[in-house]
Amino acid sequence: MSQQKATDAPATDQAKAATVQPSLATAMAATSKPTESLESVKEYQEKRRKAEGKHHWNDEKRHGFHLFLLVSPLLLFSILFSYYPLFGWVYAFYDYQPPIPLSESKFVGWQWFTMLWSNPTQLRAIGQVLLNTFGISGLGIITSFFPVMFAIALNEIRSKWFRNLIQTLTTLPNFISWVLVYAIAFALFSSTGMVNSVLQNLGWIHKPIHFLDSGSHVWLKMWAWSTWKGLGWGAILYLASLTGIDPELYEAAQVDGANRWQQIIHITVPQLLPTYFVLLMLSVSNFLNNGMDQYFVFQNAFTQEHIQVLDLYVYNIGMGQNSLSLATAISMLKSVVSVILLWAVNTASKKIRGVSIV
Numbered sequence: 627m628s629q630q631k632a633t634d635a636p637a638t639d640q641a642k643a644a645t646v647q648p649s650l651a652t653a654m655a656a657t658s659k660p661t662e663s664l665e666s667v668k669e670y671q672e673k674r675r676k677a678e679g680k681h682h683w684n685d686e687k688r689h690g691f692h693l694f695l696l697v698s699p700l701l702l703f704s705i706l707f708s709y710y711p712l713f714g715w716v717y718a719f720y721d722y723q724p725p726i727p728l729s730e731s732k733f734v735g736w737q738w739f740t741m742l743w744s745n746p747t748q749l750r751a752i753g754q755v756l757l758n759t760f761g762i763s764g765l766g767i768i769t770s771f772f773p774v775m776f777a778i779a780l781n782e783i784r785s786k787w788f789r790n791l792i793q794t795l796t797t798l799p800n801f802i803s804w805v806l807v808y809a810i811a812f813a814l815f816s817s818t819g820m821v822n823s824v825l826q827n828l829g830w831i832h833k834p835i836h837f838l839d840s841g842s843h844v845w846l847k848m849w850a851w852s853t854w855k856g857l858g859w860g861a862i863l864y865l866a867s868l869t870g871i872d873p874e875l876y877e878a879a880q881v882d883g884a885n886r887w888q889q890i891i892h893i894t895v896p897q898l899l900p901t902y903f904v905l906l907m908l909s910v911s912n913f914l915n916n917g918m919d920q921y922f923v924f925q926n927a928f929t930q931e932h933i934q935v936l937d938l939y940v941y942n943i944g945m946g947q948n949s950l951s952l953a954t955a956i957s958m959l960k961s962v963v964s965v966i967l968l969w970a971v972n973t974a975s976k977k978i979r980g981v982s983i984v
């Protein structure tokens with residue numbers, strides 16, 4: 627019996643060992659399968675992430691390219707009409723007399739710039755021109771709130787057809803050229819125009835009033851014509867801003883008992899102020915750019931002293947006196963000053979309002 631037990635014990639141990647070895651192999655296989663599957667999942671996720679990233683990057687590139695194609699005509703327009711003409715500044719450093727080519731013209735360096743300050747007659751003329759420019763531009767900036775008031779007044783008109791009629795009649799003058807505006811002004815306010823004829827027929831005056839050929843109040847006259855032409859157009863931006871105001875603000879104000887005037891003061895005006903300040907700062911940075919066409923058609927021997935702004939002066943110097951180099955030098959200085967004004971206004975906006983316009 628003991629001998630049989632002794633022989634059975636090794637057999638039992640061998641059976642146990644045989645049992646243990648498959649279980650270890652099974653355990654190792656069981657533990658290796660999740661590891662392999664986890665690694666395969668990670669590899670799959672990595673490949674999928676790369677594929678999605680590549681696809682997403684392609685979508686972004688395609689979308690960006692479409693946006694570039696959309697903006698490219700405007701960029702080309704800006705390059706052709708805003709940056710390419712800057713090469714003409716080289717004429718300010720030559721004594722250019724057309725039709726002599728620039729390559730055969732004499733290089734004079736800073737002569738035209740120094741002449742602006744060394745010639746007393748030129749200096750007095752530029753002083754009067756700058757005074758006219760500052761005066762007319764200053765009137766425009768002081769009254770820059772007129773389009774805001776006009777937009778608010780239009781918004782308060784309850785009759786839709788009447789509001790549309792007023793907006794159309796005040797916007798149309800913006801699309802009339804200054805040549806036609808002067809034709810209208812001449813038909814109405816010349817010495818033989820309708821206004822003088824009516825006043826003389828009524829016996830109110832005995833001599834015609836010189837509205838257009840008088841040197842008095844030229845700045846106010848130019849401001850009045852400019853306001854009449856651009857008031858309705860200038861109010862469009864504010865009308866668009868009014869449509870973006872949350873109606874719940876007005877409803878809450880009505881619940882609190884606010885009347886229409888109080889709603890304008892405490893809701894409408896504060897909502898329009900950001901737009902107004904942006905346009906005001908752009909006007910300040912554009913202080914020296916009054917344009918030329920309005921003053922060109924209204925100028926005559928009686929009004930030239932007070933109507934000649936910087937842009938018109940540059941035109942008269944270049945085309946009227948055939949001094950293109952001097953006109954180019956003055957135009958360069960004007961552009962530099964305009965950039966400085968834009969930088970100053972942008973800096974002031976950052977410090978005061980915390981928002982820049984550039």
